[in-house]
Amino acid sequence: MCLFHYHSQQGNMAIQNIYIYLLGFLSISYRTDGYYEQVVDECRFTSKDLQDAEFIRSYVFNMVEDVRFNSSVGEYVGYTELGVKNAKAWNSDPGELAGIRAQLDSYCRNNAGIHYSAVLDKTAKPYVRMSSVTPPSGRHTAMLMCSAYDFYPKQIRVTWQRDGHEIKSDVTSTEELADGDWYYQIHSHLEYTPKSGEKISCMVEHSSLPEPMVYDWDPSMPESERNKIAIGASGLVLGAIIALAGLVYYKKKSAGVL
Ligand SMILES: *[C@@H]1O[C@H](CO)[C@@H](O)[C@H](O)[C@H]1NC(C)=O
Numbered sequence: 001m002c003l004f005h006y007h008s009q010q011g012n013m014a015i016q017n018i019y020i021y022l023l024g025f026l027s028i029s030y031r032t033d034g035y036y037e038q039v040v041d042e043c044r045f046t047s048k049d050l051q052d053a054e055f056i057r058s059y060v061f062n063m064v065e066d067v068r069f070n071s072s073v074g075e076y077v078g079y080t081e082l083g084v085k086n087a088k089a090w091n092s093d094p095g096e097l098a099g100i101r102a103q104l105d106s107y108c109r110n111n112a113g114i115h116y117s118a119v120l121d122k123t124a125k126p127y128v129r130m131s132s133v134t135p136p137s138g139r140h141t142a143m144l145m146c147s148a149y150d151f152y153p154k155q156i157r158v159t160w161q162r163d164g165h166e167i168k169s170d171v172t173s174t175e176e177l178a179d180g181d182w183y184y185q186i187h188s189h190l191e192y193t194p195k196s197g198e199k200i201s202c203m204v205e206h207s208s209l210p211e212p213m214v215y216d217w218d219p220s221m222p223e224s225e226r227n228k229i230a231i232g233a234s235g236l237v238l239g240a241i242i243a244l245a246g247l248v249y250y251k252k253k254s255a256g257v258l
Pocket residue numbers: 054056070071072073
């Protein structure tokens with residue numbers, strides 16, 4: 001059985017900060033009343049060139065690690081009495097040592113390439129929407145929200161512009177929120193006092209985009225609002241016509257015309 005597990009670190013830019021552990025559970029056997037022996041292979045690296053790649057093999061018995069091979073150390077190190085004994089035996093076996101030392105290349109480099117092409121190099125473009133929201137009581141009368149959805153990887157920059165110049169003040173943002181399906185979303189808020197003729201825009205920069213995307217705020221009413229008003233107005237006109245027809249009918253009937 002083989003299991004690949006990714007652990008991503010929060011932090012700076014892109015792939016440099018994603019630690020990848022390729023864990024191979026070589027043998028697991030347990031009974032609830034018995035013993036638990038576990039051998040875990042792990043590849044750790046922080047950059048695509050695998051400069052700092054490290055191969056670790058741990059032998060764990062009943063949750064206690066006995067002995068570990070770390071490719072940066074180059075030989076086995078024992079931590080328990082049994083582990084020390086095994087480390088000594090395995091380190092004095094040239095065949096065993098050559099085999100485990102080769103794992104960094106054969107196991108880690110091979111799988112890392114697969115994982116970069118299958119997942120880590122992939123990107124998904126954000127879907128961006130702007131909306132007007134109620135401002136908190138403060139010195140500004142309006143607040144806009146710029147939301148980016150379904151992007152990958154996590155690193156993104158959402159900024160605001162007035163007539164093409166970045167607005168730095170009165171901007172707040174959520175963190176990049178994980179959707180739990182590898183995608184992220186983020187919401188940036190701008191509090192401002194609208195002036196006629198100005199153009200407010202939201203700019204999104206992300207590794208999936210060849211260049212930054214700029215979205216201009218359209219202060220006219222959103223379509224859904226316009227539709228609500230149109231439907232309401234139609235209802236009003238229709239109601240008035242029916243009422244008028246009823247009135248005419250009533251008047252004529254009471255006058256004895258019908
Ligand atoms: C492997 O050994 C290197 C060098 O001693 C050390 O810096 C690193 O933390 C070790 N890695 C693990 C997972 O123990």
